Amino acid sequence: MAGARRIRVQVAYDGTAYHGWQTQPGLPTVQQTIEEVLSGIEGKPVQLAGSGRTDAGVHAIGQVAAFTLENPIPCMNLRKAINRLLPEDIRIMTVEEVEADFHPRFDAVAKTYEYKIWRSEICPPMQRRWVHHHPYPLDEGALIAAASVLEGEHDFTAFAAADDRDEKGGSKVRTIFSSEAWREGELLVYRVRGSGFLKHMVRNIVGALLQVGCGNASREELRHRLTPGCGIRPGPRAPARGLCLISVEYPVSLTPSGSSE
C-alpha cells in the first residue's frame, strides 16, 4: 500500500435517525454511512474504526474515528469531499493525518459525555431531539449531590448492560475523573469524564441519579452499587436522546501538529 495514510476525523452527528454508531446489516448506522462515502472516494472498501460505539439515538459532537487511505487528496479537500457526500445529520468537523498505528479506541485516554434533561412542562420543538423530557417532581439538590459518588476508580458491573462484552480483559473497573450535574435554565445537565465506559453505562448512571432525585434511592445506596459483588442490577436506563458524546482525548504524543485543520 504505497503512500497509504492514516487519517483521524472528529465526527458530529444527530443520532435520531440512526441505529447507533456500529454497522449492522440492514439498518442505517453512522459508521456504515461514513464508510460508504469513504469507499466511494477511495474506489474500494474503506474500514472506519471508532473510539467506541454509541447506542441508537445517541448524539455526538466529538466522536473520533480513523481510517487508512491511499488517495492522496489533501486533508482540507478530503473534509469538503466527505461532507458534500454525507447526509447533513452527520458532519466531519476535522481531518488530520496521524501515525500509521493510531487506533481511536485503544489509544483513547478519556471520554466525556453530557446528558440533558428538560425540566419544564413543555419541551420546545427545537430542543426535543437533544433532551430527555422529564417535567416531573425531582429533588434536584439530592441528584446533584449524588453525582460525585461516581468519581474515582470503581467496579461498574452494576451500571453495565447485561450483554456488555468484556473489552478490556474482562474487567469492569473504570476510572471516573469527574461526575457533575447542574441546572442551566430549563435544563438539568449531567457531565461525566472517565477513562472509558461500559455499554449503556452513562445512561444507567443517569437512570440511577434520576432514582435518587425521585427519592427511590439514596446517595449511600448509589455508593453501595459500586461495591464489587454487590449483585445489584441496573435500574431503568435513561432514554438515548438526552445523551451526547462530547469529546475523546488522546495522549499529547498522538496529537499531530502538522496537517490538521
Place this chain on the structure above:
Amino acid sequence: MAGARRIRVQVAYDGTAYHGWQTQPGLPTVQQTIEEVLSGIEGKPVQLAGSGRTDAGVHAIGQVAAFTLENPIPCMNLRKAINRLLPEDIRIMTVEEVEADFHPRFDAVAKTYEYKIWRSEICPPMQRRWVHHHPYPLDEGALIAAASVLEGEHDFTAFAAADDRDEKGGSKVRTIFSSEAWREGELLVYRVRGSGFLKHMVRNIVGALLQVGCGNASREELRHRLTPGCGIRPGPRAPARGLCLISVEYPVSLTPSGSSE
C-alpha cells in the same frame, strides 16, 4: 352554542416536516394537525384561525391562533390534553380565554420574524434544521448597514410573491418598525418587526440583503426597490429553513389577565 369560549393559543413548531401552516388537501400542515387534535377533544370539527400563514419549512416559536370551544375543560388541562395528542414537533406553549370576537389575524398589530444564516464552512448537525447555511464570502458590514433601509412605511410590491393575495384591501404598503442584522458567533441574524408582511416578504428581503452582501446590489438599489412603480421583481428568495416567526403582538386591550398561564 351555550358556553362556547374563544381560546387563544401560542404555538411553537419545527416546520421541517410540514407544508406550511395552512391546511392543504393531502399534505401535512401545522393548522390541520392541530385542528384534528382539537376536533377530537371537542367531539366535532373545530376550526383554527392563525395570525397568518407560514411557508413550507418555516418555523415558529410564537405563532398565535384561536378557536371556539364548547368543551368546558380548564385552560391548563386543555394545554396538557392538546400537547399529549400532538406530535412533538408542534407544542402549544400557552392557552388563554379571550373575547368572543378575537381574531388572531385581523387584531394583530405587529409581527416579529428572525432569519438565521450559518456562516462557517461546516454546519453542525444540531443547528442544521434552523439555519440557512451560507459559508461563502459576504460583505457582512454592507449587509448589516443595508438592513435599516427597510424601516418605515413603504410599498413592498417588489418584495411580494407574484401570487400574493391582496389581503389588506389591495395595498402592498406595510410599516416596518425595525429591521436589523448582527453577528452572533457563527450566525448572522436578521430580525424584522412590522405591522404585517406580504407572502414571501421576509425571505425576499433576506434574499435582497444577501445580494447586497455578495456585492450584486447596493444599499441605494435596495432603497430604490421601495419606490412605488419601480417594477423590480424579487430576486432569489432565501430558503425557508432559516426563518422563524418569533412573536405576534396585539393591542393591550386584547391581552387577558385572568385565565392565562
